[in-house]
Structures are given as structure tokens and as C-alpha cells.
Amino acid sequence: MTDSVIMADEEAVVEAGSSESPLVAVTFQRNIHRKEKYLEAEPKALGITQIGLSLFQIVCVSVFVAKDLMSLEGQIPFYIASLLVVIAGSVAIAAQNLHLPTLRACLGMQIVACGASCFNIILSVTEVGGMMPSMCWNYDYGNTSAHSEICHRIESTHNHFHADGAIIATLLFAISAALVAYCCKVVNCCSPAPKMPVITVHTTAVQQ
Template sequence: MMAEEAAVVEEDVSPAQSPLVAVTFQRNVRRKEKYLEAEPRALGITQVGLSVYMIVCVGVFQAKGLSSLDTDIPVFISSLLVVIAGNVAVAAQNLHIPTLRACLGMQIVSCAASIVNIVCSVIKMEGYSYCWRYYFDSTHNFGEICHKIENVQSHFFAGGVLIQVTLLAISVTLAAYCCKVVNCCGPAPKMPVITVHTPPVQQ
């Protein structure tokens, strides 16, 4: 009688201690690989290439006296920051958490730099006129040539606005993926893990 009661108690306790299906929540060990889905190498190289292009163009316009130093200096500095951000984005492919945090910070800075460059490009496109000096020159008829130069500049800076909008979109994308990986906005998400226990085969 006592043996039967012990067997009943053992049968009642065993399923609770070792359920057939157990659900646990664990951190995703492959969470950092989410950053690679953003194609950071391609986007980082694009950031570097477009920013170097803008730096070279601003330097050429400044060397020829066709641009204002007041707007060239912010564009030059902001473009350098975007170049640095692009290099950090490529370096963050090693999925090292400090590097990913640095990438997040630099992409936020890059967003601000791109906005500054957009404003400067709009000012360059709409603001300054370089032809006033030729209206008072009675010995040379440079007015028509100057207006052609201004038209070229206007189209160039309009293209510059599109480039900066592209760089802004790239920076926002990389920052979003970095934010998912380093969990700056909340705790790390946990994934449900379902474990199925196979009952021992009774002989």
C-alpha cells in the first residue's frame, strides 16, 4: 500500500519538474549580426566617396574665386565629418560593441553635418551673385559668360543638395541599425526558446 502511494506521488511530481515542453526567454547571441544587414561596407564607402567629391568640388570653386568662404568652410568641415563616419561604419563590420557605439555616435554627427551641408548648398544655389563686378567694367563684355557660369553653379549646387539628402538618408539608415544592435533605446530583446523533452522509453 505504501509502495503504491509513493508511486502515485512520484508520477504527480515528475511532469512538473520535467515538463515535455519548456519555454524560456534568452538573449539572441546573433543580435550583432543585424548590423550587417544594412550593408555597412557599401554605405560607408558611398559616404566617403560622395563627401570627398564635395570637398574636391568646393576646393576647385574656392580656388577659382567662384564661391564664398563663409559657406565653404562649414561644407568642408561637415564633409570631413561624414568621411570619418563612413570609415567608422566600415570598421564596425567587426561587430565589436565599442566600435558599433562609435559608429552610432558618428552617424548621428553625420546626420547633423548633412543637414548643415544642405542648408549651405541651398544658400549657394539661391544667394550670392558673382556678376555684379562685371556690370561696371566698360572694357570687357563678360556679363554673358558670367551668367553662364552662374547657371552652371546653380545646377551644380542643386545636385549638391541631392547628394547631401542621399548622405542624410545613409546616415539615418546606419544609425538605425546601430541603435538596434547596441540597444541604446531599451534593454536587449529576448527570444523565446522552446525546448522539447523526450520522455524516456520504458522497457
């Protein structure tokens, strides 16, 4: 008889305890400030760098084309690739407003900029050493030694320019890849949005 009474009392205690809310509750919620991670990449500085370096390359190539040291037709792909990088830099700056469609556009343009930068790297490397070899050969074996020296200087300048262009394109590729990484963290295109634990402490009023 006594045992049954004790068990009944224990069941009553369990039922009463289960009806109360716990003192500490742990829930998982989406981080509403995750978009601000994009600002950690310094998109304004990186975007301005993309625009500045691309315009510098465009101006330099235009000078070579104006002096008939490069053909305009052969540099049209370079112009297109460089303009794509300029557009990507502009979108990166505009994405500072943390508007989700703008961030997605930034992600897409930076991926395009990565491809454009890789194209410019290949183009610059292949053009190193390709500056009018037959013309310099004619000057070397002719009687115009002054023209031969000028031709070799132009060829050396051409090679140095394209070597520097390959370095600049590599830097632009690294900038685009960094912005892609930060955009992926914000847009969550590769994985679901991470959730952060939130601890809630319930305090009960003290009865007087």
C-alpha cells in the same frame, strides 16, 4: 471510507506528477546573433558611398575656391561637415567586425553625420542664386557683352553645383539615418535587448 481512499490516491498521483519535469519547456533567451543584423545594412557599401560622395564634394568646392569663385573662409564649415561624414563612413566600415565599442562609435558618428548633412543641405540651398550678382549686373549694363555672358554661365554653373550638392547631402543624410537605425537595433540604446523564445523538448528513455 472508499471516498477517502480515492482522494488519497489522487493526491499521490498529483504529487508524483509535479516532481517530474515537463515534456516541453519554453524559455526566453537573448539573441546572441543580434549583432549580425548590422551586416544586413551593407555597411561597407554605404560607408564607401559616404566617403566617395563627400570627397567628390570637397574636390569640387576646392576647384571653385582655387578659381576664386568661392571664398575659402566661407567654405571652412562645409569642409568640416564633409570631413565628419568621411570619418563616419570609415567607422561604419570598421564596425563590420561587430565589436560592440566600435558599433557604439559608429552610432555616435552617424548621428553627427546626420547633423553635418543637414548643415550642408541648408548651406547649399542658401548659396543657390548667390553668385556675384553685382558683377553680372555691371557686365549687363556695360559694353563688355562677352564678359556678361561668361559671368552668367559661371553663375549658372555655380547654381547647378549647389543644387546638386543639396541632393547629394540629402542622400548622405538618408544613408546616415539608415545606419543609425541598424546601429540602434544592435546596440539597444533605446530599448532593452529583445529576447527570443526557445522551446526545449525533454525526451524520456523508453524502458525495456
